[in-house]
Amino acid sequence: MTLSPEQKRARLAELLREKNRQPQRAPTSFAQERMWLQERLATSSATLHVPVAVRLSGQLDEEALRRALHELVLRHEPLRTTFVEQDGRPFQLIAPVLEPSL
Structure with missing residues (x-):
């Protein structure tokens, strides 16, 4: 099945949205x-x-x-970052979205 250019763009956009919804793991400084x-x-x-x-x-x-808090947290990754341990080493886990509560 061959996809049209519009279908390819839509699929790529869907994959990017899905990737951005998943937490990103990064090494610690x-x-x-x-x-x-x-x-x-x-x-x-x-x-x-x-x-x-x-x-x-x-x-x-x-x-x-x-x-305002939502926008602040959305703009700054450190406010959405937690740390997890894997194989005895820490890693940053950056949540794509985090809703602060009052």
């Missing part, structure tokens, strides 16, 4: 691997945690805040 090792050695330590508190005043438009 030296600094990320060092932090991962520190966390493994001292699991109860909060040394790497950086707490932040923000006080908002006035009326809050929750939907606007939700959309």
Whole structure:
């Protein structure tokens, strides 16, 4: 069966969308691997945690805040990145989409 150019373009677009929906696995940087090792050695330590508190005043438009957070997370891969261990080594797992919750 031979596909027309339009069918080929549609199939390629479908494959690209499917690829972008799957998490991407990437190696960690030296600094990320060092932090991962520190966390493994001292699991109860909060040394790497950086707490932040923000006080908002006035009326809050929750939907606007939700959309803004969604766009921020969509734009910056580190906010969608988790770390998995495979064969004793850490890897970054970058989610294509992540919905932040309020």
